[in-house]
Amino acid sequence: MSMRKRTKKLNISMPTNFEHRYHAGYDPVTGQYYGLPKQWEAIIGITSNRRGRRRPMIDPSCITPMEIAEIKTLVRGDLPQQSQKWYSDPRNDLKNYVQIGEGSTGIVVTASQVSTGRKVAVKKMNILKQQRRELLFNEVVIMRDYQHPNVVEMYGSYLVGDELWVLMEYMEGGALTDIITQTRIDESTIATICVQCLLALEYLHSKGVVHRDIKSDSILLTRDGVAKISDFGFCGQLSSTVPQRHSLVGTPYWMSPEVISKLPYGTEADIWSLGIMVIEMINGEPPLFDVQPLQAMKMIRDNPPINTIETANVSPELTSFISLMLVRDVRKRATASQLLRHEFLKKASTPSILCSFMNITRSH
Incomplete structure (x- = not known):
């Protein structure tokens, strides 16, 4: 343990123009999501009763379509240092959209990220069209929490109206x-x-x-x-x-x-x-x-x-x-x-x- 000389307590003013960022996640032991904004809870169908129960991550009892998936992923890198407004609306940081893929519930576009100058892929999914809305959050949590050079990762995920936007590395190959x-x-x-x-x-x-x-x-x-x-x-x-x-x-x-x-x-x-x-x-x-x-x-x-x-x-x-x-x-x-x-x-x-x-x- 290091010993430091106690310094005089300073008076710090209250923060201004502050926007709280949610820190959500999934607990594999309790089987619960935590830290969700209320609008996310409503959208993916998590009620107060369900939050109080111990349950595992959702297992989709379904099979992926036979045709090759139209929407492909994703990303790598650190979130850019920028003002809080970028976190609430990614459209402030993106321009030059070009659609490169389309599926039954969303599209994939490329865009230029203003803050970094790099080209990114953006997966836009209409939440209201998802049969299993909770799976969207499942994917976001896994991609955020597990990072490896051979695992695609997110730059960030955002709720834009009725759409979930996932910013990803543009996989040019x-x-x-x-x-x-x-x-x-x-x-x-x-x-x-x-x-x-x-x-x-x-x-x-x-x-x-x-x-x-x-x-x-x-x-x-x-x-x-x-x-x-x-x-x-x-x-x-x-x-x-x-x-x-x-x-x-x-x-x-x-x-x-x-x-x-x-x-x-x-x-x-x-x-x-x-x-x-x-x-x-x-x-x-x-x-x-x-x-x-x-x-x-x-x-x-x-x-x-x-x-x-x-x-x-x-x-x-x-x-x-x-x-x-x-x-x-x-x-x-x-x-x-x-x-x-x-x-x-x-x-x-x-x-x-x-x-x-x-x-x-x-x-x-």
Whole structure:
């Protein structure tokens, strides 16, 4: 303990032109949101009775749409130092809007941020059109609280009228889906992407976060080829009181058998999905993609993993790597930390290896 000489107490005037900022969050132990402004509580449907109950983070009992998600994410960096008015209305700090994406409940635009001079992406979601409004706050809390070089992060979130605005890093490289549906990538590139995804998953899993929707469309790229996991709307938070999940959540072709069966599951579900994504990177699409979603889910649930790699040029190392992820017994399925030590990942290069593939995508 340091000893300091007591100084004379100073008279400090009351603050002027002061605006209180809310500090909201989610407590994984009690299962409660805290610090919400009243308007947020009303919008996402949290009543005083519900606030008094212990409940886990909302588990959406639904499945993401079959089509590739129209709205992709996100962000990195510190909130700019600026006056309080910027926090209450982001429109004061943004200009030159250009729409780049559209979904059923919102749009994504790029904009120039006046205070920093940088280009940002803004995800605008109409809250009144959301079937599960509480999921919006779920995504915002997870993205704010967990930061990693390979996890997309928010600059900030704002309530603008009936819309939730999420300011994000502009991911100029686009989604991994754009690359693998237009060209085939080699094993070195696959390994490079896998290393980055596994580093992100290792971090998230260490924090008790299950993403539950890992697929190529959830992997976004910077202009330098750095891969980052995005789209946290369906993630789940594990805790001492909620050590496993049961909800049917995700996109059918990438779902693990235990998720489809609604058995208790944890972070192992993301590893299965990553294994399917690796096959997706090899073939350009996941296994069973020509089968109707519900039929595909039944086949995944009832049958052993199908060897659907469509090329004879896959190395033994890559075959072994995939096999460790597509294990039905979750107790024997490899973890992210174990996979990071696999022989196949020695083929990984620097993220810039993806730049040539992004150029091919742009040319189309």
